[in-house]
Amino acid sequence: MNSAILYALVGVGIFSLGLYALILHPHLLRKILAINVMGSGLFLVLIALAKRTGEPLPDLVPQAMVITGIVVAFSATALALALMVRVAKENHRAELSDDESQQP
Amino acid sequence: MNISDYLSALLLIAGGLFFLAGTLGLLRFPDIYTRLHALTKADNVGLGLMVAGLAIQADSWAVVGKLLLIWGLVLLAGASVAYLIANGALKRGIRLWRR
């Protein structure tokens, strides 16, 4: 087992933790954090697997994609946070409820 | 290993010890102000010693300049943040620790 596979496995673990929290936690800020954590896990898998070229230099195409991914993830987070603040203003709580009758 | 290597190793290890001291201070000191004190002083000295140790090993003056610039920036940010946090904490009436 080399360090690339180690980091790829860590990436899978982080992704799963993020997915678990995304489904389970009701607070919207936590969900946004969970999506970001999932993204980081995914990037980790991509970059770690790109290291298996058998040469000193890793495969650089996934690296370029991950750079755009990081910037896009940030802008998506900004939009999601704006939505969350809006929901909090309407509902007086930054959570989504299962129960329709609870909505004001 | 020659003399400059030994000197640089000495500086690096001393820097590491300062980092350890900073972490211990952060964990063990009783209130915000003393923790702030441990953190900003010990860590910045630790980084300074490490920068000195690495500068001895550096290949060119450009690298030395960049190392010093990094240290200067960390000092600037550390000092400003320490002031902002201590000032804010005092204004909010977070009390000083007394024995």
Place this chain on the structure above:
Amino acid sequence: MDRLYLILTLFLLLNLAAGMWRVLRGPSAVDRMLASQLFGTTAVAILLLLAQLYEREALRDVALLFALLAAVTAVAFVRRLWQSHEHK
């Protein structure tokens, strides 16, 4: 020398892990913020050591950027969060 660099990076990483305890314990938001400042300085040191170890100039640029941006999160905390919530 390379062995020393590696040992020191490992030591600093352990230091960082120990500092995590202060983030978890708090007790106040300021204490957590302070711990994250510690992480910034430690990460700069780790990056500089790795730059020397791998002989890659680009890693010093990463450290430089870190040092430049170390204050931003803390300033945001002081100016935004502290002024709206009374996060003690």
Place this chain on the structure above:
Amino acid sequence: MLFDALLGLLLLGLAWLLLSCRDLFKAIVLFVAFGLLMAIVWVRLDAPDVALAEVAIGAGLTGALLMSALAKLPVDNPPGRYSNEKTHWLLPLTLALMLLLVASGLGYALWSLPVIAPGLSGEVAANLEQSGVSNPVTAVLLNFRGYDTLLEIVVLLLALLGVWSLNSLDATPATAEKPANLVLDTLMRLLVPLLILVAAYLLWAGANSPGGAFQAGAVLAAAGVLLLLAGWRLPTALAGLPLRLALVAGPVAFITLAALTLLNARLLELPVEHAGMLILLLETFAMFSIGVTLAALFLGQRPQERGGSA
């Protein structure tokens, strides 16, 4: 290897803690620390370009954005209060088991992948001379897969439009910031010019060493975030047309170039002899637009224009 194992464990532990702790502020601080460790991981995985982007976004923008969002949440809703009392214990257990199954399947798939898989690295190296730059990551982003970058900048713009249209629904005035004190003001005066200088350096260095438009744009945005935090606001004279022009400069430059290359050969296929110059030009516009867009995303609402039509 020991270092990697410790770093991996720390990452997993941090992810678990930040997603499960009760206090939301604690979660944000842990998330910032998580990003910091990710930057060290990118360095370990031979990806300094990614590390630069992670540091610029993670240290400069994400923490500040999350904290100001938390500050905007209503105080009467205690942050971190759980409201899933009704959730039966069976649901988390089932979910955890299912995800464990998925994760072990994925892990097994990764484990059984071939140890050596060159991917596209050979093709990138073979065509690098034609790209006009010697940093392969920049070559991929701006030349080989230029359309990805174009669409990515458009995504940024769309996100900003979304944020602006959310805020135009209610006419709450911008939160008045207290005037900055002397220390903060001095810090800004020192850091902002340096940040702009470093952004220019990263853009220029991006042609043959790690760096480029994205990292430089994020650094510019961090300078903007610092200014906004210190209480600076965009002058109303600049908030109308000049701001919009800055926002669309990157996409417009890209689309113009795409149209020109369509006349000649194929979409965004840069002529070899001018490629280096064209990439630098494109990157300059892209950096400017990315920086302004990210800073505007942090501000979160449309700046006040002259005439007060906002």
